[in-house]
Amino acid sequence: xxxxxxxxxxxxxxxxxxxxxxxxxxxxxxxxxxxxxxxxxxxxxxxxxxxxxxxxxxxxxxxxxxxxxxxxxxxxxxxxxxxxxxxxxxxxxxxxxxxxxxxxxxxxxxxxxxxxxxxxxxxxxxxxxxxxxxxxxxxxxxxxxxxxxxxxxxxxxxxxxxxxxxxxxxxxxxxxxxxxxxxxxxxxxxxxxxxxxxxxxxxxxxxxxxxxxxxxxxxxxxxxxxxxxxxxxxxxxxxxxxxxxxxxxxxxxxxxxxxxxxxxxxxxxxxxxxxxxxxxxxxxxxxxxxxxxxxxxxxxxxxxxxxxxxxxxxxxxxxxxxxxxxxxxxxxxxxxxxxxxxxxxxxxxxxxxxxxxxxxxxxxxxxxxxxx
Amino acid sequence: xxxxxxxxxxxxxxxxxxxxxxxxxxxxxxxxxxxxxxxxxxxxxxxxxxxxxxxxxxxxxxxxxxxxxxxxxxxxxxxxxxxxxxxxxxxxxxxxxxxxxxxxx
Numbered sequence: 209x210x211x212x213x214x215x216x217x218x219x220x221x222x223x224x225x226x227x228x229x230x231x232x233x234x235x236x237x238x239x240x241x242x243x244x245x246x247x248x249x250x251x252x253x254x255x256x257x258x259x260x261x262x263x264x265x266x267x268x269x270x271x272x273x274x275x276x277x278x279x280x281x282x283x284x285x286x287x288x289x290x291x292x293x294x295x296x297x298x299x300x301x302x303x304x305x306x307x308x309x310x311x312x313x314x315x316x317x318x319x320x321x322x323x324x325x326x327x328x329x330x331x332x333x334x335x336x337x338x339x340x341x342x343x344x345x346x347x348x349x350x351x352x353x354x355x356x357x358x359x360x361x362x363x364x365x366x367x368x369x370x371x372x373x374x375x376x377x378x379x380x381x382x383x384x385x386x387x388x389x390x391x392x393x394x395x396x397x398x399x400x401x402x403x404x405x406x407x408x409x410x411x412x413x414x415x416x417x418x419x420x421x422x423x424x425x426x427x428x429x430x431x432x433x434x435x436x437x438x439x440x441x442x443x444x445x446x447x448x449x450x451x452x453x454x455x456x457x458x459x460x461x462x463x464x465x466x467x468x469x470x471x472x473x474x475x476x477x478x479x480x481x482x483x484x485x486x487x488x489x490x491x492x493x494x495x496x497x498x499x500x501x502x503x504x505x506x507x508x509x510x511x512x513x514x515x516x517x518x519x520x521x522x523x524x525x526x527x528x529x530x531x532x533x534x535x536x537x538x539x540x541x542x543x544x545x546x547x548x549x550x551x552x553x554x555x556x557x558x559x560x561x562x563x564x565x566x567x568x569x570x571x572x573x574x575x576x577x578x579x580x
Numbered sequence: 581x582x583x584x585x586x587x588x589x590x591x592x593x594x595x596x597x598x599x600x601x602x603x604x605x606x607x608x609x610x611x612x613x614x615x616x617x618x619x620x621x622x623x624x625x626x627x628x629x630x631x632x633x634x635x636x637x638x639x640x641x642x643x644x645x646x647x648x649x650x651x652x653x654x655x656x657x658x659x660x661x662x663x664x665x666x667x668x669x670x671x672x673x674x675x676x677x678x679x680x681x682x683x684x685x
Contacts (some may be wrong), residue, residue, distance in 0.1 A: 247621055255645035256599040257618050272617055283626055415679025 230261060233268050235439060240280040241286055255378030307570040310514030315374070315432050316413035317515075319381060321368040321522070325407045326355075326362035355395060358407060374423030381415035402510035404526035405555040413521050413563070430511070517566055521559045528555065581663045584616055584624050589633065589660040596637035596651040599625075625650060633650055633659055 223269050234257045238250050257272065361384030368377035388408050421427070583587075584606070588599060591597055591605035605617040625683075628634040633656035637649040652660070 245626065246621075249626075251646040252599060252648050253618055253622055255642075255647060256603065256621070256646070259600045260603060260618065275617035275619035279623040282623040284631075286627060467617065536645070 215391070226259065231258060232368040233273075234258070234276070237273055237276045237280075242279065242280075242284060245283055252302060265306050306511050306515060308421050308427065309430055310511040310518060311428035312416035312423060313511065313515050314413060314427070314518045314568060315377075315421055316369060316424050316427035316431060318417060318522075319369045319377065320411050321329070321360075322362045322381070322384070322407065322410040323366045325403070326358035333441050357384055357391055357395070361387065361411065365411070368466050369424045370419070372423065372425045374418050374425070378415050378418030380416055381411050385411035385415055400555065401490055402525045402528040402555060405559070409522040409525065413518060417518070516570075517562070521562050521566075524559045524562070525555045553570075553576075581659070582624075583610075583614060584620050585628065586663060587616060587661075588621070588624055588628065589656055591656065592608060592634060592650060592652040593660060596649040598640075598649050599648045600647075609610070628656065632656075637640070 231254060234254055235250070238246060238253060241250070258275075260272070261269065283579060365377055365380040366382060368380055371377075385408055388404065388411060392399050392401075392404055392408075399405075418424075583602040588602055588607040590609050591602045593612055594605075597605060597620070603616045603618070603621055606614060625634065629636075629650075632653055634650050635653055639649070640647045
């Protein structure tokens with residue numbers, strides 16, 4: 209009798225063990241569901257799954273498992289779709305209003321700076337003038353379209369910003385950043401180019417600012433009439449760079465003027481701004497001046513300290529370009545290794561660390577403001 | 581309307597039911613052709629609740645397990661009714677063309 213009792217007890221314990229194991233497995237699968245859904249339905253679903261498994265069958269059903277997996281995917285996809293359709297998305301991701309405003313200013317300034325960088329990189333205005341004057345390599349020759357991530361990405365982003373199409377502009381800026389990174393080995397031959405680094409950080413921060421802030425509409429309000437100054441500065445830089453071509457400066461290797469007067473050329477030219485061979489000292493100074501105007505315009509905004517922090521991100525690699533302007537015809541006048549041996553870490557790591565710091569500071573600020 | 585959705589709304593049209601009840605009822609309604617599983621059921625319920633077609637009726641605890649009952653809303657009934665009309669019209673058209681009994685001559 210006691211043997212039968214023990215056997216029954218043993219069978220019951222075994223069944224309970226199997227049930228617990230089954231429950232554990234189902235719970236593991238339910239962990240794939242979104243947290244909100246789990247909170248609402250997990251207990252209920254476990255109950256239904258165990259009830260469906262029945263007393264006589266305690267095996268883990270693979271079809272149930274596949275169905276749970278498919279259900280988790282469906283619910284997550286639906287949540288994603290709802291999230292994307294949210295008109296506030298993703299502008300609601302920066303809830304600290306001070307950082308949201310700083311990013312709004314950056315969402316105007318950075319795409320314009322990117323246009324300046326693109327113009328300097330490509331020397332496109334000079335090419336246009338050289339086409340007209342018959343000097344230099346001519347417009348759209350010499351690989352200007354080869355810089356396509358900048359050729360198309362920068363003006364497109366700036367145009368969309370001025371049209372106040374925040375999210376589309378953000379996508380354009382993000383695509384520019386990605387294509388710059390992906391195409392750099394082919395188009396620039398190296399990542400170790402300060403101009404490339406500046407363009408990458410400008411487009412990446414522009415994308416972040418456009419996605420995580422109220423965008424250009426708010427940015428232009430904050431910039432007040434200085435906003436117009438920023439736009440004017442963009443036009444000014446184009447004019448300045450265009451004017452550069454009529455000076456005796458071309459250091460394009462194929463340019464007849466450069467070949468004819470190499471001595472004169474070397475006396476006047478420097479490799480400036482954003483990596484390209486653009487023009488002469490005066491043009492370089494104009495570039496720096498216009499960039500300073502844009503920086504000042506941003507600093508006049510009510511959230512100037514935060515804007516300054518954001519501006520520091522592309523400014524770090526830009527410092528190396530300035531070193532090149534003021535010291536020598538290369539970026540490495542100060543004993544730094546030449547050309548493609550330029551230290552990648554020095555160009556990319558400090559700005560990345562700064563971005564991480566900014567995100568951390570913004571989050572701490574938000575936590576302080578929202579004590580929950 | 582997808583079949584699981586149709587079966588869930590049909591199951592709830594008779595009155596509030598909990599998850600396992602809906603699953604077994606769906607099997608009965610489809611004469612065993614469709615076996616609704618928990619993943620499909622709760623993904624559908626989640627969507628139907630978001631669309632306002634079903635809502636929570638009440639909650640019970642049975643054998644330490646939570647049991648939540650769902651009921652169809654007026655909007656859910658209207659949607660199901662529209663679907664029934666659509667299916668009936670399609671079925672009638674198909675029957676007519678096939679010359680099956682039950683279809684209008």
